[in-house]
Amino acid sequence: MFALLFLLAACSGEKSTETNTEPVALKPYPAFNADSAYAFVQKQVNFGPRVPGTPGHAATKAWIQETLEGYGWSVQQQDFQAETYDGLTWDLTNLIASYHPQAKKRILLAAHWDTRRIADKDTERTDQPIDGANDGASGVGVLMEIARSIISQPLSAEVGIDLIFFDGEDDGEPEFTVTRDNSNIWWCHGSQYWSKNKHIPNYSAYYGILVDLVGGKNARFYREGYSRKFASGILSKVWGYAARVGHSAYFIQQDAPEILDDHAFVNEWAGIPTIDIIDYSPNTGFGTYHHTHRDNLTEIDSRTLQAVGETVLATIYQE
Numbered sequence: 050m051f052a053l054l055f056l057l058a059a060c061s062g063e064k065s066t067e068t069n070t071e072p073v074a075l076k077p078y079p080a081f082n083a084d085s086a087y088a089f090v091q092k093q094v095n096f097g098p099r100v101p102g103t104p105g106h107a108a109t110k111a112w113i114q115e116t117l118e119g120y121g122w123s124v125q126q127q128d129f130q131a132e133t134y135d136g137l138t139w140d141l142t143n144l145i146a147s148y149h150p151q152a153k154k155r156i157l158l159a160a161h162w163d164t165r166r167i168a169d170k171d172t173e174r175t176d177q178p179i180d181g182a183n184d185g186a187s188g189v190g191v192l193m194e195i196a197r198s199i200i201s202q203p204l205s206a207e208v209g210i211d212l213i214f215f216d217g218e219d220d221g222e223p224e225f226t227v228t229r230d231n232s233n234i235w236w237c238h239g240s241q242y243w244s245k246n247k248h249i250p251n252y253s254a255y256y257g258i259l260v261d262l263v264g265g266k267n268a269r270f271y272r273e274g275y276s277r278k279f280a281s282g283i284l285s286k287v288w289g290y291a292a293r294v295g296h297s298a299y300f301i302q303q304d305a306p307e308i309l310d311d312h313a314f315v316n317e318w319a320g321i322p323t324i325d326i327i328d329y330s331p332n333t334g335f336g337t338y339h340h341t342h343r344d345n346l347t348e349i350d351s352r353t354l355q356a357v358g359e360t361v362l363a364t365i366y367q368e
Contacts, residue, residue: 075293078366079202082194083355089190090182090264090349093162098178099185100166101139101217109162113144113214116193120200122146122212129242134222134235141216143239145248148199152209156365157257157321158195159311160188161218161239169223171341180345183328183338185219187264187349191358198362208368211254215239215311224340240311244318256283257323258364259312263357265336266350268328270300270357274307280322287324290363296356305331326357 092112097105114124127143144162164181168174180186192212199210217238234241257280262268276284291300307313312323329335338344 072293075290075363076367077202078362079198081198081355081358081362083351083358085197086190086194086354086358087264087349087351089193090186090354091346093186093189094180094182094346098166098181099162099164100178101141101163103178106163110142110144113162113189113193117146117196117212120196122148122196123150125248127243127246127248129246131217131238131242132233133220134233139217139220139238141238141242143216143243143248144214146196146212146214147209148196148211149204149206149209152207154207154368155209155211155252155254156368157211157213157254157315157323158192158361158365159213159215159240159257159259159315159323160192160261161185161216161311162189162214163216163219163239165219165340167223167340168342169340171343174342175223177342179340179342181219182346183262183265183336183344183348184340187262187354188260189214191260191263191354191361194354194358195362204366205368208365210365213243215243218311234309237309237311237314240314241318244314247319254321255368256280257312257315257321258283258287258361259310259315259323259325259327260357260361261310261325262328262335262339263326264349264354265328265338266348266353268299268336268350268353269330270326270328271303271305271331272301273305273325273327273329275310275313275316276324277304278307279316280324283322284324287326287360287364290367291356291360294359294363296360299353299356300360303331305329326361
């Protein structure tokens, strides 16, 4: 009897110390082609600054829609008007592209496609628009390549993707000036409008990912404040997948301040938990190229585009 009790106790002890430390294998996801994403960035820069009301803006809008429709995505335009900080009225357009529009479980991916009309952080040509290779074109380039990649390896029919390209994000008063009306936010026009006027009544998504400034050399992506506040679970998941696919050098496990970007309105007004992948350091802020003429193609690094694009693709294919 004593020997039997000893054997049972030993077996029980063995089971209590067993742990499974192996992570569950990632579901397959398509390859992200960084060279293709770079070409998409270059295409936009070649159109010229995408300031609302300019030829570059109009050409880019037509290109985004035609390219995505060519991939089989359904695309709709959301036209609206917004007042600028200096009293202009702009005609703006949000572009919304959908994959598996019948699926109830939806994931929102977003970027802004306009560029800034002034280079207020520069020391020359401060009143002229910038190329916006990183600030605008990089996020669009990543989403365009994701759209192309999804067609090559279809998602589960139960999961739908909505790409929203917000317009009028990069306006706002010149740096270091006093706002004329603190009750208004003179940038992020597209996300403010969409969050109160969704393209489909009662539209919602499981979660959202905003990509902004995602192509720069030596970029680092920290855990931004609004992302932690409204979508901490999504933030942890994305940063975790980044590490698992080999991009932890870009996705840093360190907190950063709140950035009043498009995701803030998607979170607070639209009620969709959304994170912001953005190159903003808690120590030094934005890069020296930000809102200057140095934000051109020389700023873009395909390795950064690869890190962001592959991480987002890996994330959505786990659903």
